[in-house]
Amino acid sequence: MTAHFLQKYLPENSLPYLQQWLGQHPIQILISRERSSKLGDYRRMPDHSHQITINSTLPPELFFFVLTHEMAHFFAFQKFGYRIRPHGREWKEEFAKMLMDSLSVYSKDLQPVILQFSKSPKASFAASTGLVKYFHTDNGEEGNFVETLKKGTIFCYRQENYKMETKLKKNYLCTRLSTGKKYVFKPLAKVKKLS
Known part of the structure; x- marks a missing residue:
């Protein structure tokens, strides 16, 4: 699958990472309307293809972060099989590695937050104080x-x-x-x- 259609949602210099990660894998990436319950998700489809959805309203760096999170699910399942826990050790290792590999995509002031997060990735974006404070997102209200x-x-x-x-x-x-x-x-x- 080609990653070029995602370019308008992504930060600068992130496309090469996505192209490398996607390669020839059968992953369909769909852009979703805003969902209050989640920022993105990963699914293995009945035909054994793979689908990732990401909210269209996310700022570029958060969009790339969430996409990395969801792709880490795909790679963890590919390497370790489908009997692993979705946010278990295998997923954490994949996600941390992908975050470290792509650290240069993030702005200088966000890089230390990503570094700290990668030491022990959490299943939910909202569980990271640093990320929530950086992106100022919760319920969309200012204050x-x-x-x-x-x-x-x-x-x-x-x-x-x-x-x-x-x-x-x-x-x-x-x-x-x-x-x-x-x-x-x-x-x-x-x-x-x-x-």
Whole structure:
């Protein structure tokens, strides 16, 4: 498969890496509309071909990162068979190697974040504080990360107002003002500070 149709989604200098990785492999790459539940995915199809989908709305460096993540699934399964865990040791090793090989594709300020991430790749982009902070993505809203708010701060999230109550072990307990119900927020949820 040719990688040229992806060029408009990719950072500069990334195409040679994709061409090398794709080679003559039967991988179909589809560009998807934005999905809130995932940035990309990999599937082995019933006819034994392979399909990767990537959200079209991602910034180029994140698009390339997610595509690398999904291609690492393909290479891990090719090398070790389909009985391995999808985000197990074999996938982590493949992903880390691919990230290190293509490190020069990323901007200078993102390279240390990618280096740190490659030491122990996570299954989810959202599990990497460095990556989430770099790309400022969570729910598409502009504003502050929940972890930066002080106790008592009122903020808006998805058109509802909340009050910051307290920090739990990793997350934050907040109260929805309209109902008085308590909700747990992840530290890197993006919210709009109101007071």
